Amino acid sequence: MITTILDIVIAGLLLGGLYALIAMGLSLQYGVARVLNISHGEFIMLGGLTTWSITQTLDINPFVSLAVCAPVAFVLGYVIHQTLFKRLHSISDSPAIFESSSMLASFGLMFIIQNIALLTWGPEIRGYSYLAFPVHIAGTLFGANRLVTTGFAIAIGVFFYLFLARTRMGKAIRAAAQDSTTAGLMGVNINRVLALCFGLGAAMAGIAGMLISMCYPVHAVMGMPYTIIAIIVVALGGLGSIPGSYIGGFTLGLIGSIVTYFEPGLALVAYYLIFILLLLLKPTGIMGK
Amino acid sequence: MLLVYLATLSLYASTYTIILLTSIFMYIILTVSWVIFSGPTGYISFAPAAFFGVGIYTSAVLGTELPLPLVILTGGVISFILALFVGALTLRLKGVYFTMFTLGLVELSKHLLLWYEIKYTGTRGRFVILVDNNTIYYIMLAILVLLLLTSYLIRRSRFGLALRSIGESEEASAHLGVNVNLLKTITFAISAIFMGATGAIMATRWTYVDPYIAFKLHYSFMPVLMSVFGGMGQLYGPVLGAGIFAILEELLITKFPYYYMFTIGLILLIVIVYLPNGLVGLIQKWQRRNPEEQHATP
Numbered sequence: 001m002i003t004t005i006l007d008i009v010i011a012g013l014l015l016g017g018l019y020a021l022i023a024m025g026l027s028l029q030y031g032v033a034r035v036l037n038i039s040h041g042e043f044i045m046l047g048g049l050t051t052w053s054i055t056q057t058l059d060i061n062p063f064v065s066l067a068v069c070a071p072v073a074f075v076l077g078y079v080i081h082q083t084l085f086k087r088l089h090s091i092s093d094s095p096a097i098f099e100s101s102s103m104l105a106s107f108g109l110m111f112i113i114q115n116i117a118l119l120t121w122g123p124e125i126r127g128y129s130y131l132a133f134p135v136h137i138a139g140t141l142f143g144a145n146r147l148v149t150t151g152f153a154i155a156i157g158v159f160f161y162l163f164l165a166r167t168r169m170g171k172a173i174r175a176a177a178q179d180s181t182t183a184g185l186m187g188v189n190i191n192r193v194l195a196l197c198f199g200l201g202a203a204m205a206g207i208a209g210m211l212i213s214m215c216y217p218v219h220a221v222m223g224m225p226y227t228i229i230a231i232i233v234v235a236l237g238g239l240g241s242i243p244g245s246y247i248g249g250f251t252l253g254l255i256g257s258i259v260t261y262f263e264p265g266l267a268l269v270a271y272y273l274i275f276i277l278l279l280l281l282k283p284t285g286i287m288g289k
Numbered sequence: 290m291l292l293v294y295l296a297t298l299s300l301y302a303s304t305y306t307i308i309l310l311t312s313i314f315m316y317i318i319l320t321v322s323w324v325i326f327s328g329p330t331g332y333i334s335f336a337p338a339a340f341f342g343v344g345i346y347t348s349a350v351l352g353t354e355l356p357l358p359l360v361i362l363t364g365g366v367i368s369f370i371l372a373l374f375v376g377a378l379t380l381r382l383k384g385v386y387f388t389m390f391t392l393g394l395v396e397l398s399k400h401l402l403l404w405y406e407i408k409y410t411g412t413r414g415r416f417v418i419l420v421d422n423n424t425i426y427y428i429m430l431a432i433l434v435l436l437l438l439t440s441y442l443i444r445r446s447r448f449g450l451a452l453r454s455i456g457e458s459e460e461a462s463a464h465l466g467v468n469v470n471l472l473k474t475i476t477f478a479i480s481a482i483f484m485g486a487t488g489a490i491m492a493t494r495w496t497y498v499d500p501y502i503a504f505k506l507h508y509s510f511m512p513v514l515m516s517v518f519g520g521m522g523q524l525y526g527p528v529l530g531a532g533i534f535a536i537l538e539e540l541l542i543t544k545f546p547y548y549y550m551f552t553i554g555l556i557l558l559i560v561i562v563y564l565p566n567g568l569v570g571l572i573q574k575w576q577r578r579n580p581e582e583q584h585a586t587p
Binding site: 036038084087088091096099100101103104105107108109110111112114115116118119224225228231232235263265266268269272273275276279280 | 331333378379382384385386388389390392393394396397400401403404407408506510513514517547548550551553554555556557558561562565
């Protein structure tokens with residue numbers, strides 16, 4: 001009995017760590033740069049497939065791909081913001097118009113990235129095995145790869161939290177999240193900060209993709225479900241809050257593993273029900289103001 | 290004139306033309322009904338696939354039990370009720386939360402149905418009754434005409450004016466005495482009727498459906514894209530946008546699916562950045578620049 005409960009709880013936490021990392025990236029893009037990025041999942045997919053390609057061609061540890069995925073995704077996100085979203089921002093009359101037009105633009109990006117990936121990698125499902133041996137935790141068994149990825153996801157969260165709390169750039173990001181116009185008046189180079197946030201969000205998605213590819217098979221159209229999960233976690237945890245992303249991620253992971261234990265087909269359905277209840281009862285999320 | 294031509298088409302056109310036009314009609318119906326709600330209010334809905342899928346499943350479940358017109362009507366009514374329910378729950382939310390919700394709704398319906406089918410019926414898919422191509426074509430034409438009429442009347446009425454005022458400023462229109470939530474919910478539900486009815490008739494063309502086929506996000510994405518491309522300011526905008534893309538899709542999707550979808554994304558970006566009012570905006574700009582030509586063309 002206790003073993004079963006532990007089994008469910010640990011599985012939930014392992015899933016939750018990944019969810020949190022994905023959501024943190026989206027939270028940064030929507031919470032600060034005000035872009036509800038529907039193409040978020042596509043950056044995850046790019047990270048996953050790039051990692052697969054690197055491990056397959058060079059036959060090395062998949063963590064090496066971090067050196068490629070994170071910087072490339074960051075630069076991609078940064079450039080996209082500096083060209084596309086900056087321009088949209090300047091032609092939009094109000095924040096509400098920018099929110100809807102930037103969301104539509106990210107939707108266009110989704111098509112572009114997804115189909116470039118389909119042309120590059122094809123529609124096949126790709127997988128490799130990495131650290132695929134079981135580890136005993138409190139009498140239950142878990143794949144070593146899942147422990148490593150969750151640990152890594154949490155480490156990134158802690159690292160980023162310290163970055164926001166302790167550095168000057170972090171302070172500028174927090175100021176821009178609260179009120180970007182005023183932050184601009186206070187001497188924050190707002191366009192650079194917003195682009196940086198967008199790039200960091202993309203980098204986190206790229207890293208999440210790398211981690212996902214260590215545990216699950218990846219393919220070119222895998223992005224959308226992850227985007228939706230990220231949206232739900234962000235709504236659950238509250239926008240722009242890093243602890244919120246982790247609380248939301250772990251909560252959703254736990255719900256997922258509990259429901260999967262009783263009724264495997266209903267995990268996603270449970271996520272949406274939580275999402276609906278949340279939107280109706282507390283649209284600002286657990287950590288939201 | 291065009292209507293008479295379209296109404297007598299089955300007498301002289303090839304089967305291929307009939308099937309092609311049916312697909313084009315499908316996209317025009319989805320797009321125009323999407324614009325009825327999202328155009329004036331500015332609420333972006335990714336729900337069309339959910340209502341379309343509900344229609345498809347109505348046809349799959351009731352197709353053998355009821356006569357065809359009744360099946361189509363039921364598809365519309367069930368979608369209407371679902372939209373009323375969803376709208377009442379979520380349309381009080383801020384625009385972007387509503388969008389997030391509708392995106393989830395399609396996936397929710399898909400997974401709930403998949404779970405139900407596997408658990409209780411033991412199979413993933415269902416077979417749908419066969420209907421001949423001409424009948425499908427005429428029913429689609431009828432739905433389209435009805436929809437264009439509804440859309441036109443809504444645009445011209447006080448109802449449409451109230452909707453546009455919601456799009457401009459919700460608070461101001463509430464102060465002016467518009468029952469904002471009721472109006473949004475009703476309009477959302479009206480637009481769902483047409484999507485549901487279309488799903489019910491289109492299902493008969495596929496003979497076999499499963500939750501992945503019926504609740505495909507593609508049917509949510511295309512109407513959004515086609516209306517942004519066509520422009521939502523005038524009724525002909527979404528018709529034009531949907532028509533052009535439907536023909537392109539027919540020509541390209543089987544041979545170059547990835548290039549086609551890639552181009553769609555690119556066009557969407559270009560339109561958002563350079564043509565915020567879509568083709569309609571472009572045409573109006575061109576008309577203003579050439580006032581004489583505007584009178585010259587009948």
